[in-house]
Amino acid sequence: MINTNDTSDFAEKIMVDAYRKMSPRQKIQQVVSLTQTVQKMALTRLRDQYGPMTEQEEKLRLASLWLPPKTMIRLFNWNPEEKGY
Secondary structure, eight states: OOOOTTSOHHHHHHHHHHHHHSOHHHHHHHHHHHHHHHHHHHHHHHHHHHOSOOHHHHHHHHHHTTSOHHHHHHHHSOOHHHHOO
């Protein structure tokens, strides 16, 4: 079992059993949903930190949280170390 400090062994067993019963499609949908939730939370933090931004700036700052600075510079001409993450 996964060792998590905030989940009881009973709750963790139920969760693992539920994941095992999911189809591959359901598992992918779960990952997509969780990824979208994490991105929304990150975007909220970015908006709090930087205030109003254009949609393009939001996308660049969000991408810079996942991509290495060299990749951001090469692909988007955006240096997160200068402009912020």
